[in-house]
Amino acid sequence: MKRSMRRVLKALSFDGIEVEAARHLANLKAIDPLKIFRRTIDYKIYNEDHEVPVRIYLPKEELTEGLPVLLFFHGGGWVTESVDNYERVCARMATATNHLVVSVEYRLAPEYKFPTGLMDCYAAAKAIYTNRFILNVDADNITLMGDSAGGNLAAAVSLMARDTGDFLPRRQILIYPALYCDYTETSPFASVEKYGKDYLLTSGKMRDYVELYASSSEDYSNKYFAPLLETDYRSQPDTLILTAECDPLRDEGEAYGRRLREAGNKVEIHRIKEALHGYFALGIQYFHVKESFRLMNHFLEEGRTDV
DSSP states (O other): OOHHHHHHHHHHOOOOOOHHHHHHHHHGGGOOGGGGGSOEEEEEEEETTEEEEEEEEOSSSSOOTTOOEEEEEOOSTTTSOOTTTTHHHHHHHHHHHTOEEEEEOOOOTTTSOTTHHHHHHHHHHHHHHTTOSSSOOOGGGEEEEEETHHHHHHHHHHHHHHHHOSOOOSEEEEESOOOOSOOSTTOSOHHHHHSSSSSSSOHHHHHHHHHHHOSSGGGGGOTTTSGGGOSOOOSOOEEEEEEEEEOTTHHHHHHHHHHHHHTTOOEEEEEEEEEETTGGGSOTTSHHHHHHHHHHHHHHHHHOSOO
């Protein structure tokens, strides 16, 4: 990485989360003049008495019968971001993979702490996998997916689905997922120290995000809060994990993949060279994004049951 780029990154890498300011900054991404040209369907799923909004992105102008689905949980540290903010990402993902993308508007911390957001995601997944949804989709052609905190939610949904027996995901894609809960100097992962200061996402920010998400100290020992706390990784979906080389979350994502593999699951782990946390939100012209879609499409094509 060039020295000039390092200086810019260092200037942008600061600790501390001021929730409202962070949300206002994130919401700037929802301003998108191309939005009116995208084909989407808004729908709601119930988590008990709460309506969970979801947005369906079509890869083409018309809704085609039998298309596979990416069920997507957005990132943002469980605290920021929204379906609107991820509009470009999800629309691009639908086109690049020829999948319907279902993006879930789960409730955010600190107003709604763990496990509220997770249970919104779980309710959405259960509805789609058990055909209580506007689309009639073959469960074998649904892939759970999330980036960063959304990767945490996808992994937790997979564990919970296995534990409850409500449904059984066949595939999941975790993009630089947040899977642990210690971002202090006691972290067992070297990437937290190596990339925790001057590479946009800092270890200090991660500590704040985790604290805002947690409802009590007991959450720090809950496997659905931090999936790396699980001790039994059997019967998990085929998994693709993409990590960013210069990311404090890199090592925990790769460790999770190894544990899944050791338990007998089919796993691919790919480290995107020189990438920073959050790169997936960049435009399709960026090499790191192109490489990610190449890996995703290969993974998805191998898992299709209708080809």
